[in-house]
Amino acid sequence: MLFNLSYTTLNFLFFVLLTMLLYFLFPVKKYKWTILLAASVFFYAVMGYKYAFFILFTSLSTYLIALWIERVSAKSKKLLKEKKKEWDRDQKKKYKNKIKTQKRLIMTLALLINFGILAFLKYYNFFAGSLNDLLGSFSIGFSMPTLNLILPLGISFYTFQSMGYIVDVYREKTKAQHNPFKLMLFVSFFPQIIQGPISIYDQLAEQLFEPHAFNFTRMKHGMELIVWGFFKKLIIADRAYILIGAVEKDYGSFGGTTLTFTILLYAIQLYADFSGGIDISRGVAQIFGIDMIDNFKRPYFSKSINEYWRRWHISLGGWMKNYVFYPLAMSNAFITASKKMKGTRFGKTAAGAHISKVLPTSIASLIVFLLVGIWHGADWKYVAFGLWNGVIIMLSIIMQPLFDGVVDKLHINRKNPFFIAFQIFRTLLVVLVGYVFDVAPSFEQGMRTIVLFFTGQNINTGIEEISKLGLIPQDYFVLIIASIVVLVASIIQERHQDTDIRTMLDNTHFTVRFAVLYIAVMAVVIFGIYGSGYNAADFVYMQF
Amino acid sequence: MKFRNYVSRTVKVSVFLLLVMVSCLILQHYFLRNMDHNSLRVDGFYQEERNSLDVVFIGASDIYTSFMPGRAYEQYGFTSYLLASESIPSEGVKTAVKEVVRTQHPGMIVIEANAFLYGSDKNESDQAHIHKFFDNVPLSFNKLEYIQKNVPIDEKWEYMFPLIKYHSLWTEYPDRLHMMASNFTLDIRGFNYLKGFSTTAQIHKPKKASLNSKLSEMNETKELEPFLKKQLTELLDYCDEQKLKVVFVRAPHYVTTDTLDRVKRSNKMAEFVNSRGYHYYTFEADAPRIGIDDKRDFYNSDHMNVYGALKFTDYLAEKILYREGLEVDPLNDAQIEMWSDTVKKTNQLYRYCDDLMTNGNDLGAQEDVLTLTSLDNYSSAPLEVNSK
Numbered sequence: 001m002l003f004n005l006s007y008t009t010l011n012f013l014f015f016v017l018l019t020m021l022l023y024f025l026f027p028v029k030k031y032k033w034t035i036l037l038a039a040s041v042f043f044y045a046v047m048g049y050k051y052a053f054f055i056l057f058t059s060l061s062t063y064l065i066a067l068w069i070e071r072v073s074a075k076s077k078k079l080l081k082e083k084k085k086e087w088d089r090d091q092k093k094k095y096k097n098k099i100k101t102q103k104r105l106i107m108t109l110a111l112l113i114n115f116g117i118l119a120f121l122k123y124y125n126f127f128a129g130s131l132n133d134l135l136g137s138f139s140i141g142f143s144m145p146t147l148n149l150i151l152p153l154g155i156s157f158y159t160f161q162s163m164g165y166i167v168d169v170y171r172e173k174t175k176a177q178h179n180p181f182k183l184m185l186f187v188s189f190f191p192q193i194i195q196g197p198i199s200i201y202d203q204l205a206e207q208l209f210e211p212h213a214f215n216f217t218r219m220k221h222g223m224e225l226i227v228w229g230f231f232k233k234l235i236i237a238d239r240a241y242i243l244i245g246a247v248e249k250d251y252g253s254f255g256g257t258t259l260t261f262t263i264l265l266y267a268i269q270l271y272a273d274f275s276g277g278i279d280i281s282r283g284v285a286q287i288f289g290i291d292m293i294d295n296f297k298r299p300y301f302s303k304s305i306n307e308y309w310r311r312w313h314i315s316l317g318g319w320m321k322n323y324v325f326y327p328l329a330m331s332n333a334f335i336t337a338s339k340k341m342k343g344t345r346f347g348k349t350a351a352g353a354h355i356s357k358v359l360p361t362s363i364a365s366l367i368v369f370l371l372v373g374i375w376h377g378a379d380w381k382y383v384a385f386g387l388w389n390g391v392i393i394m395l396s397i398i399m400q401p402l403f404d405g406v407v408d409k410l411h412i413n414r415k416n417p418f419f420i421a422f423q424i425f426r427t428l429l430v431v432l433v434g435y436v437f438d439v440a441p442s443f444e445q446g447m448r449t450i451v452l453f454f455t456g457q458n459i460n461t462g463i464e465e466i467s468k469l470g471l472i473p474q475d476y477f478v479l480i481i482a483s484i485v486v487l488v489a490s491i492i493q494e495r496h497q498d499t500d501i502r503t504m505l506d507n508t509h510f511t512v513r514f515a516v517l518y519i520a521v522m523a524v525v526i527f528g529i530y531g532s533g534y535n536a537a538d539f540v541y542m543q544f
Numbered sequence: 545m546k547f548r549n550y551v552s553r554t555v556k557v558s559v560f561l562l563l564v565m566v567s568c569l570i571l572q573h574y575f576l577r578n579m580d581h582n583s584l585r586v587d588g589f590y591q592e593e594r595n596s597l598d599v600v601f602i603g604a605s606d607i608y609t610s611f612m613p614g615r616a617y618e619q620y621g622f623t624s625y626l627l628a629s630e631s632i633p634s635e636g637v638k639t640a641v642k643e644v645v646r647t648q649h650p651g652m653i654v655i656e657a658n659a660f661l662y663g664s665d666k667n668e669s670d671q672a673h674i675h676k677f678f679d680n681v682p683l684s685f686n687k688l689e690y691i692q693k694n695v696p697i698d699e700k701w702e703y704m705f706p707l708i709k710y711h712s713l714w715t716e717y718p719d720r721l722h723m724m725a726s727n728f729t730l731d732i733r734g735f736n737y738l739k740g741f742s743t744t745a746q747i748h749k750p751k752k753a754s755l756n757s758k759l760s761e762m763n764e765t766k767e768l769e770p771f772l773k774k775q776l777t778e779l780l781d782y783c784d785e786q787k788l789k790v791v792f793v794r795a796p797h798y799v800t801t802d803t804l805d806r807v808k809r810s811n812k813m814a815e816f817v818n819s820r821g822y823h824y825y826t827f828e829a830d831a832p833r834i835g836i837d838d839k840r841d842f843y844n845s846d847h848m849n850v851y852g853a854l855k856f857t858d859y860l861a862e863k864i865l866y867r868e869g870l871e872v873d874p875l876n877d878a879q880i881e882m883w884s885d886t887v888k889k890t891n892q893l894y895r896y897c898d899d900l901m902t903n904g905n906d907l908g909a910q911e912d913v914l915t916l917t918s919l920d921n922y923s924s925a926p927l928e929v930n931s932k
Contacts, residue, residue, distance in 0.1 A: 003697040010701045010708070216553055474715045514560060521564055526571070531708040532699055 005046045007194065007280045008233055008530060015043070016284055023288060029211035036185055036208060036288065043190035044153065051152030054121075058114055059184045062162040065110040066169040066176035066183075069103050073172060107170040111163055118159045121149050126378030154193040156375060160319055162187050165201040167323050174202050182209055191281040195274065197295045197315035200322075204292065212289025221502045222286035227520050229279030234528030235482045237273035239475055240265045242529070244439065246469040251441050256452030257462025258469075263432055263449070266439050268483055271300065274313070293318075298490045303423035305392050305430050309369075316375070320368045328367060334360035354401055362397040366390040376438070381446050385437035392430055478527050572707035576714060578679060579723040581742045581910040582629045586680035587727070588736025588911065589627045590647065596879060597648045598872050599624040599864060601740075602640045603656025604632045609847040610656075610795040612857045613739035614890025617883050618926060620861040622651075622872045626740030629677035633668045634659040634775035635694055636677040641779065642686040645786055651870050654860075655779075657794045657824070661809045665771040679706040726912040735882050737889040742910030743850055745900035748842040752800040756838055759799060759807060759829040765815065766808035776813070780820045791868055792817050792824040796831040796856060798838060798845040825863060827856065834859045850897040850909075854927065888924035895922040 005012050019039040026032050044052060076099040080092060087095070128144035135142055165186070168174040177183040186205050247254055247262045254262075275296040285292045295314050302308035309317050328334060341347045341356035366387075373386015396403075412419055433450065440446035471479075493501055505513050577583065585608065589600075599622060601607050608628040616624055627640050637659045644653055659667070667673060681687050683704060691703045702709040713720065730736060768776065783790045794810045797803065807828055814824040827834065834855050836842075841852030848856060864870050875883065896919050897909050909915045 009698075011698075472715060510556070514556075518560065518563060518567075522567060525568060525707070526576070526711055526714055528711070531711065532702060 003046060005043055007277060008230065015039070016287070020287055023212075024214045032211040033182065033185060033209045036189065037181055040185060040188040040190040040193070044188055044193060047194075048153035051150070051155075054117060054152040054155060055158055055188055056184075057117070058158060058162050059187045060180070061110060061113055062166060062187065063177065063180045063183045065106060066166055067178070069106050069166070069169050070176035072099060072103050072106065103170055107166055110166045114159050114163055118155055121151055121155065123374075123378045124149060130380075154195075157196045157198055158187050158193065160198045160316075161201075164198070164319055164323060168201055177201075177205065185209075189285075191284040192292060195277050195281070196313075197278060197281070197293045198319050199293060199315065200318070204290070207290045210289070215289065217506075218289060219287050222283045224502050224505070224517065225279050225283030225286060227283075227517065227524065229276040229281075229283060230524045230528065231482065231520055232272040232276030232279065232486060234276075234524055234530055236479060236486065237269045237276055238529035239471070239479055239527075240269035240272070242470040242475070243466070244269055248439065248441065251439075251445055252448075254465055255458055255461050256449075256454075256456025257458055258465040259449045259452055260457070261462065261466055263435055263439060266435050267300070267428075267432060268479075270435070270438070271296070272483075272486065298494050300428060300431075301424060301490070301494055302427050303420060304396060305389065305427055306396060308427055308431060309389070309393070316372065320372060324371060325364050325368050329360040329364040331360075334363065351401075355398055358397050358400075362394040365393045365397065369393060380443040381437040381440060384443050384446060385434050388434050388437070389430075482523075482527070568705075568707055571711075572705065574724055574727055575717075576707055576711050577727070578675065578706070578710050578713070579720065579727050580676070581908075581912065582676045583680045584726060584730055584736065584911045585626060585740040585742070586629065586677065587730060588740060589625050590682060591730070591735050592625055592648070593879070594647060595649050596623065596873075596875075597625050597650045598622040598870060599652045599654060600644045600648060600650045601626045601628060601654045601656065602632075602637055602644070603628045604658040605630050605847060606658045606795045606797070607654075607656035607793075608740050609743050609843075609849075610853050610856050611860060612741050612850075612853055612890050612894075614737075614741070614883075614886040614888075615854060615857045615927070616861040618887040618890070619858060620865055622861070622865065622870060623875070623879075623883060624739065625736075628656070628740060629673075629680075631667055631670065631673040632659055632677050633670070633673055634772055634779070635668065635690060636674070638775065638779050638782065639678070639681065639686050639690050641782065641788070641790075642689075643681065643684065645788070646684060646686060651789060651872070652864060652868060653783075653788055653790045654864070655790060655792050657792055657810055657813055660768060660772045660776045660813055661794075661806045662769060662772060663805060663809075665769055668771065675706075675709070678703055679709075722913055726914075726916075729913060729916075730911070735886075736911055737886055737916065738893065738911045739886055740911075741853075741890065741893075742908070743853060743893075743897060744843045744847070744906065744908050745897035746843040746849060746906040747840060747901055748798060748844050748849075750798060750800070750838075750842075750845065752802065754838040755799045755801070755804065756796070756828070756831045756836070759831070760833075762807065762829070763811060764808050765812040766805055768809055768812055768816070773816070776816070780817070780822065783822070784820075789868075790822055791864070792822060793860065794824075794826045794828050796827050796834065796836050796848060796852065798842045799828060800845065803845065823868065825860075827860070830859070849901065850894045854894065887926075889916070889919060891924045891927055892919035892922040894927055 003011060005015060019035065022039075023032060023035040026035050044055060076095070080087075080095065083092075083095075125146045128146050132143040165174070165183075169176045177186070182205070185208055186199075186201060189204070189208060192199065244262055244266055247258065251259075278295045282292045282294065293315050297311040297314065299308050299312035302311055338356050338359045341359060342353065344352070346352040347356045367390070369390030370383070370386045372389070373382045373384070376382045376385060407414065436449045437443070437446040440449055489501060492504075496504065505516060599616075601611055601624060605628070608626045611624070611626060613624040613626065616622060627644060629636060632640070637655060641653060641655070644650065678687065678690065687703070691700050695703050767773075782788075792813070794814075797806075799807055807826075810826055810828065814826055817824040831838075836848070836852050836855060841848050841855065843849040865872075893909055893915070896915075899922070900907050900909075
């Protein structure tokens with residue numbers, strides 16, 4: 001890193017201000033997007049110049065392969081048009097299949113190259129280590145060397161985004177971009193490069209290339225969103241991380257109460273960190289007139305784990321749904337397996353009929369969540385994290401009729417607030433167990449933590465341990481107040497889903513808006529964790 | 545209508561930004577600031593009327609515990625200020641000289657040598673010592689020049705806006721209230737009573753014997769640390785360029801075998817400074833002649849207490865006036881009134897410290913509300929000759 005341009009630095013704010021001035025004052029409307037490209041290149045050069053080769057390679061390979069796929073499509077369409085009268089139906093079908101296979105091969109080439117780079121850099125050492133352990137257990141004297149690999153900044157995010165674009169071009173949902181610089185902007189747009197959201201080409205690209213004029217309301221809303229992001233990241237997330245980081249350093253030495261408290265705090269920290277970062281990204285993009293997808297929809301209000309994953313990291317969930325889940329669930333293999341099961345004796349029972357019906361979706365869900373787990377990191381604990389979520393979702397799909405039956409039998413009103421609270425609480429518990437594998441340094445430690453939840457609770461020891469973990473009473477006070485502010489804002493937003501709080505704020509008296517914004521800014525200035533007095537934490541999702 | 549909207553928005557945004565900026569500046573100056581005697585001393589320097597000082601002293605604690613501007617004014621009639629900061633690095637000395645040139649045109653600048661006498665350049669990167677001085681220097685081209693040359697890129701903002709570094713000090717209230725009050729009363733009053741002097745009421749209880757009586761016979765030298773010599777050369781070049789009347793001094797210390805190397809480096813520095821045409825007074829060797837009593841006049845091996853400071857002030861003031869030929873500027877009525885307050889507070893401070901030491905109480909005494917309110921119980925009459 002040449003110098004720190006991380007989203008929560010003054011450097012970044014000045015960088016945005018400068019980019020904003022250049023963008024809105026740029027005289028040639030048609031080429032306004034080049035300012036965004038220049039800013040993105042500068043941002044990446046400053047933050048990760050040593051690894052710029054990788055993003056350049058991904059941009060270039062994505063650009064060329066998308067053009068190749070489009071050219072094959074265009075050529076085949078032209079030929080089909082020419083041979084419309086000459087060829088019979090079978091010949092046309094055969095040709096179409098040939099072209100489809102050819103396009104699929106080209107697409108697979110792109111996926112293999114780019115996911116191959118990601119997999120190599122991110123998972124090679126994990127794979128080598130696991131293989132060496134396995135071979136060692138059989139006393140086989142072969143070991144794969146481990147390499148000193150460092151992940152290029154944002155590689156998971158830009159690889160997923162680029163590959164989504166390739167698949168969309170293959171599916172002819174979108175046209176290939178003929179300007180390599182425009183594609184490069186789509187891949188490297190600076191507000192989203194660090195931690196997403198993972199955007200779909202059709203949703204983002206045109207907005208990037210369109211010349212946006214300065215708009216006061218949009219800038220005001222963008223700024224408000226940035227302040228809100230700072231509030232969550234600097235006041236809550238980075239303060240909570242002081243304790244979580246201290247626990248992570250010596251994880252094995254803490255008892256059940258401390259670990260339980262840490263996991264609860266982690267739930268708050270992770271949400272504040274990730275959603276705060278996304279708010280900053282979206283806020284910056286909004287200033288330039290670009291609406292990026294919201295990655296969060298108050299996930300801790302979810303009534304089921306399925307719903308939670310529709311509200312948490314929405315862009316990753318959307319990507320997985322579009323490019324993994326549907327292709328798997330609708331694949332011939334899955335549908336054939338489902339049909340086969342339906343034909344068996346078991347498949348003719350009520351339970352069997354249901355299971356065979358939901359089999360493709362439940363297995364596809366399991367695979368998707370296994371991939372989500374692995375996406376989070378190269379460690380068995382992330383595999384466990386993915387499997388835990390996948391298995392719970394699979395079971396909830398399979399056992400849905402049973403749950404419905406129980407609820408009906410007990411005459412429970414599904415809209416009863418206590419029942420809803422129970423559902424939210426139940427979901428939160430499942431989520432928290434998943435988080436254990438995020439925080440724990442290894443799968444074994446994760447399992448130990450779960451055991452300690454039930455067997456290792458000791459309030460006195462816990463209080464003593466927690467009091468030595470770097471947070472002072474004033475920090476807890478700030479954490480509680482700030483978390484209540486976020487909770488209240490989330491409740492208001494949950495109740496008014498047709499609008500957003502910033503628009504609601506626009507409808508209040510000027511002095512109210514002024515006071516709210518002033519208090520928010522000053523709260524960040526005074527209570528934020530930043531500056532050299534602290535070791536400000538990186539965004540959690542930056543490492544993915 | 546559209547134009548009215550535009551104007552209204554511009555006004556609202558400007559008012560908001562202005563309010564945030566003013567709030568941050570108030571927070572940075574009064575509430576969330578690393579306040580101590582260093583900040584009060586440096587703030588006080590910038591409160592002095594422009595071109596009103598006859599002498600400015602620059603250096604580390606070695607000078608601000610040794611020279612009493614109130615005493616010098618009372619007995620010798622010249623005005624002075626101690627633009628000094630705890631363990632100030634050489635780069636700080638250079639910036640301080642530039643700041644003196646920017647804000648005052650004193651008849652003389654006296655530089656205490658401590659910053660150039662270290663055996664290594666570690667002090668140059670000691671963040672605490674750097675911040676203690678530079679955080680309190682207001683933004684100016686001199687400060688920006690220091691930041692641009694010396695501060696790592698990721699810390700530059702913190703030097704320009706110390707609030708970034710110290711915003712978390714809210715957790716230390718109410719313990720910091722008295723320093724905040726000191727800062728506030730200094731601003732209300734508009735001048736620093738003690739002109740930068742601070743001390744500790746304590747008598748040194750040494751574990752090793754003093755070598756002070758033998759120093760006048762010792763001419764041994766030791767090379768200056770190369771980086772510090774380079775800094776000193778640059779400082780002298782600047783003084784030449786600006787044609788400044790600069791005198792270098794080394795305040796008396798309780799020298800032992802542990803600190804003898806610094807004396808040797810001081811001798812070397814004297815040679816070097818003299819070769820460049822500047823005067824250098826090694827008062828360490830003069831301690832017995834000044835009348836410094838090893839058993840009574842120090843509060844630790846590096847610093848004199850008020851007993852030693854009084855003697856040294858008289859000795860140095862005479863040198864400045866008679867040997868260096870300082871020309872003293874006349875004062876107006878307001879300045880005379882301010883300096884008579886300074887004289888009173890200095891005399892009261894001496895008696896306060898004397899009282900504490902006589903009763904065996906060790907306590908810091910400086911320009912803060914706790915010390916200043918304690919002074920009210922003591923006489924401000926001129927100090928008697930036998931006090932010396």
